[in-house]
Amino acid sequence: MGATMLRSCARLIRRGIALPGQPQSPRPLPCCYTTPRFYSPEVIRDYAMPNATWSKNLQDLYNRYMEGSQSGAWERIPSYNATVHHIKGVPPSRTRENRLFTRNLDQDGVGFEYSMFYNKAERRMVCLFQPGPYLEGPPGFTHGGCIATIIDSTTGAGAVYLCGSVMTANLTINYKNPIPLGHVVIIDSKVERVEGRKVYTSCQIRSHDDAVLHTEASALFIKLGP
Numbered sequence: 115m116g117a118t119m120l121r122s123c124a125r126l127i128r129r130g131i132a133l134p135g136q137p138q139s140p141r142p143l144p145c146c147y148t149t150p151r152f153y154s155p156e157v158i159r160d161y162a163m164p165n166a167t168w169s170k171n172l173q174d175l176y177n178r179y180m181e182g183s184q185s186g187a188w189e190r191i192p193s194y195n196a197t198v199h200h201i202k203g204v205p206p207s208r209t210r211e212n213r214l215f216t217r218n219l220d221q222d223g224v225g226f227e228y229s230m231f232y233n234k235a236e237r238r239m240v241c242l243f244q245p246g247p248y249l250e251g252p253p254g255f256t257h258g259g260c261i262a263t264i265i266d267s268t269t270g271a272g273a274v275y276l277c278g279s280v281m282t283a284n285l286t287i288n289y290k291n292p293i294p295l296g297h298v299v300i301i302d303s304k305v306e307r308v309e310g311r312k313v314y315t316s317c318q319i320r321s322h323d324d325a326v327l328h329t330e331a332s333a334l335f336i337k338l339g340p
């Protein structure tokens with residue numbers, strides 16, 4: 115990607131990314147979205163809300179973090195199926211057929227089912243994740259690439275919420291215990307430190323009951339723009 119393009123992308127994202135504290139609820143689409151190929155013209159769906167495919171474990175965890183959000187410690191992060199919906203100012207004609215990788219399936223429950231919560235004081239981004247049957251790697255278990263994806267997304271979201279637009283430069287993962295499909299896990303990530311443009315994050319994936327440590331990871335993000 116050329117440096118000029120990166121910088122202009124960074125400017126767009128920096129100007130318009132939906133940050134904590136800004137209105138996040140489903141909003142009416144502008145008229146340029148009224149002939150979409152993929153999504154409803156009425157509202158942009160927020161996928162980080164419970165649906166019928168959520169297991170009791172996922173629902174219980176979600177409720178617990180929602181309670182935490184009432185005290186102001188945690189904030190639920192909305193999730194749309196296209197990056198353009200998170201960024202204001204990108205011409206929809208150029209991007210409306212693109213989908214966010216983790217939200218690219220039409221059927222609920224078969225792929226990445228998740229909701230993220232941000233704790234600003236602790237610089238933590240937590241993702242409650244239920245991997246669906248289409249994410250299979252070894253028989254019955256979650257594909258390592260999908261695990262890398264949800265780690266990148268969670269640590270990346272933490273970096274974005276603290277520092278604005280970023281790109282992943284390095285992702286290091288230790289897979290310790292396989293994640294069975296359908297089992298709910300918690301991806302618990304933190305921005306450890308920021309040095310100039312470099313944002314260092316760490317991450318653990320544990321089972322929903324904290325009994326199993328599935329994965330440990332660290333990721334380096336580079337801030338874009340000036």
Ligand SMILES: CCCCCCCC/C=C\CCCCCCCC(=O)SCCNC(=O)CCNC(=O)[C@H](O)C(C)(C)COP(=O)(O)OP(=O)(O)OC[C@H]1O[C@@H](n2cnc3c(N)ncnc32)[C@H](O)[C@@H]1OP(=O)(O)O
Nearest residue numbers: 197200266267270271274279280281282283284311312336
């Ligand atoms: C953009 C995000 C938008 C999100 C919007 C959605 C909203 C939803 C909300 C929230 C969810 C967000 C979730 C996002 C998660 C997904 C993110 C991805 O999948 S990103 C795709 C994969 N990554 C790439 O394709 C990068 C490819 N690489 C590059 O483009 C460049 O190499 C880049 C930008 C990383 C750095 O290039 P330079 O030219 O700007 O900067 P230089 O000078 O090379 O590096 C700056 C410093 O960083 C160090 N550095 C760079 N790369 C390093 C590395 N791999 N390891 C260690 N240090 C590195 C360098 O040594 C330098 O350090 P010294 O300032 O000299 O001390």
